[in-house]
Amino acid sequence: MTSRLYTRSGDDGTTGLFGGARVSKDHPRVEAYGAVDELNAAVGLAAAEAARAPRSAVSEQILRIFADLQSRLFDIGADLATPEGAKHEAKILRISDEQVAEVEKWIDEIDAGNAPMKSFVMPGGTDLACRLHLARTICRRAERAMIHLRHSEPVSDGATIYINRVSDMLFAMARRVNKEAGVPDVPWVPAKKR
Numbered sequence: 001m002t003s004r005l006y007t008r009s010g011d012d013g014t015t016g017l018f019g020g021a022r023v024s025k026d027h028p029r030v031e032a033y034g035a036v037d038e039l040n041a042a043v044g045l046a047a048a049e050a051a052r053a054p055r056s057a058v059s060e061q062i063l064r065i066f067a068d069l070q071s072r073l074f075d076i077g078a079d080l081a082t083p084e085g086a087k088h089e090a091k092i093l094r095i096s097d098e099q100v101a102e103v104e105k106w107i108d109e110i111d112a113g114n115a116p117m118k119s120f121v122m123p124g125g126t127d128l129a130c131r132l133h134l135a136r137t138i139c140r141r142a143e144r145a146m147i148h149l150r151h152s153e154p155v156s157d158g159a160t161i162y163i164n165r166v167s168d169m170l171f172a173m174a175r176r177v178n179k180e181a182g183v184p185d186v187p188w189v190p191a192k193k194r
Helices: 028-052 057-080 097-111 127-150 157-180
Strands: 014-016 022-024
Touching: 028 057, 028 127, 028 157, 057 097, 057 157, 097 157, 127 157
Parallel strands: none
Antiparallel strands: 014 022
C-alpha cells in the first residue's frame, strides 16, 4: 500500500497544528509559519544562485550560512506550529540566545566588507543580490505576521528576534555580493518637492 501526499483533512479550510488542534488556514498562527516557510523557499532560491556564482570566500560563506539558516527556519516553523502547552511541545526547539548571537556574528562578518551606508539603497544589482533582497522582504513580512500573532497568543521571543536579525543579514549579504561583483549600491534619490 502506498501512502498519498494528500489527506483531504484540510478540504474544510482547516489545518492541524503540532499537537493535534485544528485551526482555520487563515489563523494568524498559520499565517506566521506560512510566511516563515515562504522565507525558507526564498532562501533556497538564493542558495541555488549562490551555488552557481563564481566561487569566492563570500559565496562559500553564504552557502555555509544558508545550510544552517534553512534548518533554523524549519525550527521556527515548528515552534510557530506548536502553541505553548501543546502535547508535543517538548519535541520542538525554541530559538536560543546563542543562535541569535550566531546570526549577529554572521552579520558583522559580512557587513565588514561593505562600505558604510550614506543613504537608503535600492534593491537590485546581481541576480543573487536581487534574490537576497526578495528574501529580505519576505523575512520582514514573516516578522510582521509573528508580531500580529503575538497580540493574541504567546510567541517565542527568540524566534522573533532571530527573524529580525535574519532580515538585516540578508540585506548585508545583498550589498556584499554586489560589491564582490563590482556592482555599486544604487542610492535612493527622493523626488524633489515642487
